[in-house]
Amino acid sequence: MxxxxxxxxxxxxxxxxxxxxxxxxxxxxxxxxxxxxxxxxxxxxxxxxxxxxxxxxxxxxxxxxxxxxxxxxxxxxxxxxxxxxxxxxxxxxxxxxxxxxxxxxxxxxxxxxxxxxxxxxxxxxxxSSATHLAHLLAVPGCMSRRAPTREESSDIEFGWRAAKALAGVDIGQSVVVRDRTVVAAEAMEGTDAALIRAGELVRSRAGSGKTALVLVKVAKPRQDFRFDLPVLGLDTLKTMEAAGATAVAMEAGKTLLFDKEAFLQTADRMGLAVVGVEDGRSGAGGAPRDAGRST
Amino acid sequence: MxxxxxxxxxxxxxxxxxxxxxxxxxxxxxxxxxxxxxxxxxxxxxxxxxxxxxxxxxxxxxxxxxxxxxxxxxxxxxxxxxxxxxxxxxxxxxxxxxxxxxxxxxxxxxxxxxxxxxxxxxxxxxxSSATHLAHLLAVPGCMSRRAPTREESSDIEFGWRAAKALAGVDIGQSVVVRDRTVVAAEAMEGTDAALIRAGELVRSRAGSGKTALVLVKVAKPRQDFRFDLPVLGLDTLKTMEAAGATAVAMEAGKTLLFDKEAFLQTADRMGLAVVGVEDGRSGAGGAPRDAGRST
The missing domain is CATH 3.40.50.20 (Rossmann fold)
Structure with a gap:
């Protein structure tokens, strides 16, 4: 402060x-x-x-x-x-x-x-760009009412390693996963474009309305808090809904939620699972916190 | 044989x-x-x-x-x-x-x-799926008449590391680079879709017709020659032209060119630089071979 x-x-x-x-x-x-x-x-x-x-x-x-x-x-x-x-x-x-x-x-x-x-x-x-926004940082554990399913947790864990590798070579910081396969990897087009692409790709191939995608967004391995922390906002939730994504995982303590309260309320209304992950910890997509929402 | x-x-x-x-x-x-x-x-x-x-x-x-x-x-x-x-x-x-x-x-x-x-x-x-197709494998060095420029070579070298990281976590095997930045990373949509996306992205932002993209396609770090070697064909050259890509690098000995002779002739007609890279060697985007084309 x-x-x-x-x-x-x-x-x-x-x-x-x-x-x-x-x-x-x-x-x-x-x-x-x-x-x-x-x-x-x-x-x-x-x-x-x-x-x-x-x-x-x-x-x-x-x-x-x-x-x-x-x-x-x-x-x-x-x-x-x-x-x-x-x-x-x-x-x-x-x-x-x-x-x-x-x-x-x-x-x-x-x-x-x-x-x-x-x-x-x-x-x-x-x-640090989070100096004034500590209250908007993602916290570890499940932040939504709905906890991720076993499938979603497994996709979060798989996607985490993939996204960290992507971020480690400065390509991008998000992947969109389904069934332990990276459907879309973000580079310069941004998270929302990658989500839309993944939704279209899975729909066109599966021929079904259910896409069951999981969005994983990470900080860089050596994230400098003075530059460009990962951010998720209401727009991303709308894009997730349009693309058929059901869960989103982000790095706890290193991702800003704009605006956090509205973000989590909207996610709950959409039935999405929202998970904060501490890098290096096992159980990336684990159960919801006993303590419930921390906002 | x-x-x-x-x-x-x-x-x-x-x-x-x-x-x-x-x-x-x-x-x-x-x-x-x-x-x-x-x-x-x-x-x-x-x-x-x-x-x-x-x-x-x-x-x-x-x-x-x-x-x-x-x-x-x-x-x-x-x-x-x-x-x-x-x-x-x-x-x-x-x-x-x-x-x-x-x-x-x-x-x-x-x-x-x-x-x-x-x-x-x-x-x-x-x-090995290359058993019958050894004559179509990319060779090390410059395979086109035009050698890559210094800028293209530098983008190839940068993209190589990025693409290897991507392939190492099974995301995809291609990146599209400009100015030592990964503009598009391929996941499930395929190389051509990534090229088109990169072309649109750079045009929409630079507001110019020149996109000067470089395509880099690699084998997996532990590529099994029995499965799915990377392949480049005439379709990719057409997509490169449409996207404004001027050079393509691929892994020598581990990438198939369909059909190699027509591929290299077409690339020459388009003025594209085509480079085979041996992983781990320095000078990824180096000068054209003295020996010239090897087909």
Whole structure:
């Protein structure tokens, strides 16, 4: 938790993540100075923070100076910025050029780590993106009313190893499993597209409405909490329903549920099993917790 | 190579693979007795072999007896049989039930290994599916006129590690790479669908016609040559062109090119780089061979 009265920096990508951070920071009495990216950050964020300044992707000096002027000492990275090198078309400033020139590769995590280091040198520490959102982290065990069936548990356990291997080589962080077979593996298209593909594939082959898919989403083996924690939200539940997925497993303590209460209520209404898994523990898809829901 | 005069068994899945095995076996003077699967094997195979008998998927005793009656001592598995457990709807005979009951899991390779063992007990040896097709195997080095660019080589090297990780956990055997990022990872949808997805994804985000994708296809880390070697054919080249892929790398000695001569001619006409890689060797995407094309 951050002290009240502090001006916290919020470097905002797309989606709901920056809004939730801003909301919680202000609830804690912090002032929120946000830096947005043109074409990426939702403009509505201006209404949820104390100040929003928008910069072009590729600029480092200008937003850094703005954060310093606002008195920011600690900042959070929140929300997605699509993988830059694939899109091209950005105009890096001199500082960004210098950072890029010093990189061993152009992986997102490599770029972010270099940017974080640059900020640190200028007196701004990038802190865990879960700092304000600990209450939204998945907990270990069954979080839904319905526990996974034996088949679902077995698919979760199988999918866990597969997803960890995928994440370990930076391909993606989700797999969609049925009957101990990976039907779809996520790369750049995202979790929802992988779910839809898996649903179509199984329906087209099985010729039946029941697809009985299981979604498994993991953190990277060396997940840096400052960058891009895995996130699941209501959209994913809707996609799961459309694809015919009946259970979802995620990494406890390393996955954010947006918004957790509504997420679990909706999952219960849909009859889905929602499981938090601690990596390295056996019984990945185990029985529901005796203690029941922890929210 | 198999001796002339032998009656070779051909257990035929879908696609061109069984046709190519039959063609080469007969060229070698072998008699080909084929066992087909209803709804899977192309009926036209009857015209390419000495005898074709068709059985239902899930039957083991009847095709085994048919092979024995035909005097078959050695047989080849050729062509795809889609993953059975995902589709359901098959009616296993008693022998198949007994085999399935004894399995540690339902992975395709596990099922096939058990069936192979059952055949062995009955005096029929399943031999490498490349036995008749050694001339179609990819060779190490650059097989196309155009060598991969430095960027393509670097994407091949990056994709190789990713694809091997994917294959190591039985997810799939292909990745589509751009700029040292895996854009699409293949699971059950197949290589062509992954290529198309990658092309659409990069076009939709980059907003440009140039996608500059690289396809990397590998064998499993412990590839059993009796089952389902990776295959690339003219269809894949057409899909590469449609998706905007400019280079393809595959595992030398463990990937079949259907039909190799036409494949390489077409690739040259399209200006694609085609590279055979020996796993564990450095310089995966290296320069074209001095010796030039080896066909």
């Amino acid at each position: 951050s002290p009240a009265g502090e001006t916290i920096g919020l470097i905002a990508g797309s989606g709901r993540f920056p809004f939730l951070v801003a909301q919680e920071a202000r609830r804690l009495g912090q002032r929120v100075f946000a830096v947005g990216l043109a074409g990426v950050t939702d403009g509505a964020l201006a209404g949820a923070v104390d100040e929003l300044q928008v910069f072009k992707l590729g600029q480092v000096s200008a937003p850094l100076a703005a954060l310093q002027r606002a008195g920011v000492r600690r900042a959070v990275l929140a929300g997605k910025v699509q993988h830059v090198s694939v899109f091209g078309g950005i105009l890096p400033d001199l500082r960004a050029v210098r950072i890029l020139a010093g990189l061993k590769d152009r992986r997102t995590d490599t770029i972010l780590a270099a940017v974080v280091e640059e900020f640190r040198k200028e007196g701004i520490e990038i802190i | 198999s001796p002339a005069g032998e009656t070779i068994g051909l257990i035929a899945g879908s696609g061109r693979f069984p046709f190519l095995v039959a063609q080469e076996a007969r060229r070698l003077g072998q008699r080909v007795f084929a066992v087909g699967l209803a709804g899977v094997t192309d009926g036209a195979l009857a015209g390419a072999v000495d005898e074709l008998q068709v059985f239902k998927l899930g039957q083991v005793s009847a095709p085994l007896a048919a092979l024995q009656r035909a005097g078959v001592r050695r047989a080849v598995l050729a062509g795809k049989v889609q993953h059975v457990s995902v589709f359901g709807g098959i009616l296993p005979d008693l022998r198949a039930v007994r085999i399935l009951a004894g399995l540690k899991d339902r992975r395709t390779d596990t099922i096939l290994a058990a069936v192979v063992e059952e055949f062995r007990k009955e005096g029929i040896e399943i031999i």
